[in-house]
Amino acid sequence: MPRGASTRDVCIDINHGLSNISTTLSLNRKCSVYRIPAHVRELDKAYYEPRMVSIGPYHRKEKHLQAMEEHKWRYLRDFLSRGLVNETADHRMRRYTDMIRRLEPEVRECYFESTDLDSTEFVAMLLLDASFIIEFFVKWFSGEDDPLFSVSWSLPLLLNDMLMLENQIPFFVIERLYDISTFDPDRPEDAQPKPSLIGIIMDYLRGIEDAEVRHDRENVHHMLHLYHCCFVQPLELPRNANEEGGNANNIGNPFLFLPKMIPCATQLREFGVHIKKNKHARSMFDISFRNGTLEIPRVAIEEMTRSRYMNLIAFEQCHDNGKYLTSYAVFMAYLINTAQDAILLQRYDVIDNKLANEEEAAKFFSQLHACSYINYDEHYLAPVFRDINTYCRRWWPKRRARLCHDYFASPWAVISFLAALIFMGFSIFKIVVMILSVFFHFHERK
Incomplete structure (x- = not known):
């Protein structure tokens, strides 16, 4: 405390700081749109910041x-033009604005970081962005021509931007706006009902029907969460999976603290582990290890998926939802430690590398690992970590790995070993011949 500052002055200063705290800020609020931490953003901010659309x-x-x-305003104009003939675009805009204004307090609480937008700007932003997302997918679903669809590189970039953690609006705003809008005023009464927005988006993302999506649509936070629900499907693990995985509450488990690393692919080969593609995988997360065989589903890695995976992992870090992709990324980062590991897994048809080279493939998973945190005692691949390390600690795999590392690490080492083996065999043969000759000579003299 500076000299001369009284207790009263300090209390006034503290109370001033407390009064500046937003009344909507609460530890109990349900945040869903987070900011990427600075230490994660510094690794490569290009994967967390939109390149085309905000x-x-x-x-x-x-x-x-x-x-x-400009395209967003054009989409808003098209969105307002859809509706009943006896309702003007201005009336529709008022109706949509009133609905969003009623949701404003709830929407503001969804953002981890408060915004300086006033109520008018905030509601206008929500209407503009929500109508853009709706129109984008409805135009695609209806097969409409649009300048954005004619440029091949724009669609992947737009989708990537819409799947970034920081680049979101709450999904309930988008869905309610879609529900109160009318897209086909001439639809007969006995026609099929208007398709759900989630169904349209899922059709774009996966080419499947809405009924096949296994999640509660009422709990979708935003577009990234919907994408997570679509692609990160939890496996039906055995009932005792947590016990096998080393639950920290299981006092009797000898692996109370499970290994935090596994050998890379080239090292596993030295241990005698057989790595192969899982041809009957239920999803990309269906990894298993049994009797010295590691089965991994085939996965394609390309530049566009890097940003999506990094944002999905960032989303998992903010929510308690199993962290399947985080666990998978950590596993693959350990497995592919060098370019040689990537070459080996390509040979086994486990990865389809569409990046520039094998070094980039190794970097792909190391980047995902750098922004990942998991509980090593409880994540879904904990039993696989345990079983691999248990196998590699056995007597023969350890001796085999030592032999491979010391004598078969390079072609010249193999040649030297074979030459030494041949020389040893020839020496033994000479000794045997000498012993036999002495033996027969001794018997002839008798």
């Missing part, structure tokens, strides 16, 4: 995204 308040003022604003 959705939500966090990136709306960035200059390189302003070119897309």
Whole structure:
């Protein structure tokens, strides 16, 4: 405390700070749109920041995204033009705005970081961004021509931007706006009902029907969460999977603290582990290890998936939802430690590397690992970590690995070993011949 500062002055200063805290900020609120931590963003911010379109308040003022604003206003115009003939676009806009304004307090609580937008700007932003997302997928679903669809590189970039953790608006805003809108005023009464928005988006993402999506649609937080529900499907693990995985509450488990690493692919080969593609995998997470055989589903890695995976992992870090992709990324990062590991897994048809080279494939998973945190005692691949390390600690795999490392690490080492083996065999043969000759000579003299 500086000299001369009284207790009263300090209390006034503290109370001033307390009064500046937003009344909507609460530890109990249900946040869903988070900020990427600075130490994670510094690894490579390009994968966390939109390149074409801004959705939500966090990136709306960035200059390189302003070119897309014209398309967003065009989409809003098209969205307002859809509806009943006896309702004007102005009336529809008022109806949509009133609905969003009623949701504003709930929407603001979904953002981890408060925004300086006033109520008018905030509601206008929500209407503009929600109508853009709806129109984007409805135009695609209806087969409409649009300038954005004619440029082949724009669609992957737009989808990547819509699947970034910081670039979101709450999904209930989008869905309610879609539900109160009318897209086909001439639809007969006995026609099929309007398709659900989730069904349209899932059709775009996966080419499947809405009924096949295994999640509660009422609990979708935003577009990234919907994508997570689609692609990160939890496996039906055995009932005792947690016990096998080393639950920290299981006092009798000898592996109370499970291994945090596994050998890389080239080292596993030295231990005699057979790595092969899982041809009957239920999902990309269906990894198993039995009797010295490691089965892994085939996975394609390309530049566009890097950003999506990194944002999915960032989403898993913010929510208690199993962290399947995080666990998978950590496992693959240990397995592919060098370019040689990537070459080996390509040979086994486990990875389909669409990146520039094998070094980039190893970097792909190391980047995912760098922003990942898991509880090594409880994640879904904990039993696989345990079983691999248990196998590699056995007597013969350890001796085999030592032999491979010392004598078969390179072609020249193999040649030297074979030459030494031949020389040893020849020496033994000479000794045997000498012994036999002495033996027969001794018997002849008798």
